[in-house]
Amino acid sequence: MNTTHVLQSALQLANATTVEALVALYRAAIHQFGFSHFIVTGLPSQGQRFEHLVLERFWPEDWMSHYVSRDYIRRDPVATASVVCKAPFTWKEARVRARELGSAGDRIMMEAADAGLKDGVCVPIPVRNAVAGCISLAGEAPITEKAALEPVNILSLTFASRLQLLVDHGRPKGLTLSAREREVLTWVADGKTAWEISRILGISDSTVNKHIAGAMRKTGSVTRAQAVAKALTAMEIAG
Numbered sequence: 001m002n003t004t005h006v007l008q009s010a011l012q013l014a015n016a017t018t019v020e021a022l023v024a025l026y027r028a029a030i031h032q033f034g035f036s037h038f039i040v041t042g043l044p045s046q047g048q049r050f051e052h053l054v055l056e057r058f059w060p061e062d063w064m065s066h067y068v069s070r071d072y073i074r075r076d077p078v079a080t081a082s083v084v085c086k087a088p089f090t091w092k093e094a095r096v097r098a099r100e101l102g103s104a105g106d107r108i109m110m111e112a113a114d115a116g117l118k119d120g121v122c123v124p125i126p127v128r129n130a131v132a133g134c135i136s137l138a139g140e141a142p143i144t145e146k147a148a149l150e151p152v153n154i155l156s157l158t159f160a161s162r163l164q165l166l167v168d169h170g171r172p173k174g175l176t177l178s179a180r181e182r183e184v185l186t187w188v189a190d191g192k193t194a195w196e197i198s199r200i201l202g203i204s205d206s207t208v209n210k211h212i213a214g215a216m217r218k219t220g221s222v223t224r225a226q227a228v229a230k231a232l233t234a235m236e237i238a239g
Contacts, residue, residue, distance in 0.1 A: 001029075006154055014158055014161075016162055019163065019167070030137055030156075033151075033152055034141055037058055037116070037137070038138070039056075039057040040055040041055060041130075041136075042127035042130025043073070043079055043082060043083055043132045043133060043134065048130070048238050050071075053129070053133075055164065072108050077095050077098035078091055078136055079134070080094070081093070082124050083131065088150075089122055090120070091120040091138075112138070118139070118141065119138065119140075119141065119142055120136060120139065120144070123152065123157065123160075125157065128164065129182075133160075135159070135160055167235065177218060177236045181212075181215040182215075184201070184211040184215070185212070185215050185231050189232070212224060215227050219234075
C-alpha cells in the first residue's frame, strides 16, 4: 500500500458513519499488510477487568476466553510494553523487552501462535477510563518491517479515534456522569459500601450517597446495581 492509498484509506476511516462500516474498512486496510485479526482495548489498572475495556475486536474466540480466564493481561509482553511505549512496536520487540517476565511471557506468545496469532504489531492509543490502551494486530505471516509500521500506525490511530467517537455518539442521551459520580460508581461496582467509599475517597458517607443518587437519577435507575450496569454499558465506568 503506497502513501496515496494509505491516506485514501485513512480518509475513508475518518468518514465512516457506523461502527460496522468502520470495522469493515479497517479490516480491509490491515489485510493488505497480512493482518487477519485485531483487538482494540484499554489496559486495566488494579481492580479493573480487562474484558470490560475491550472496545472492538476481531479475535479468535477460543483464545480470548483462554486469555481472560487465565488473566494473561498481567503477564502479556505486548500489553506490558503498551503501557510504556508511545510508538508502534512489533511483538518480537515486546518479547525482548519483557525478558524479565521469564517463561511466562514466552508461554503466552507461544500459545497465541498456536491460536493463529503467530506474529504482530501493536499501536499504543489513549483509551477512556484506562491507564493506557492499544490496538494489537496479528496474523499468520504479517508484514512487520519498520517500513510498514508507519502506515499501520496512521490507519490504526485514525480507526481508534473514529471508533471511540462513534461509540461516544451511541451512548444513551443525557448519560454524562461527573468525574466524582464515575469514581463512586466504580467503587460501588467493586462491592464497596458507602462508608468504605467515604474512607477511600476522604469524603463523608452522605456525600458518597449524594453522588450515587445523582448517578441513579442520570441513568434512570432505581437501584445502585442498575446504575452500575447502565454506566458500564455506556462505558461511563470500567468494570
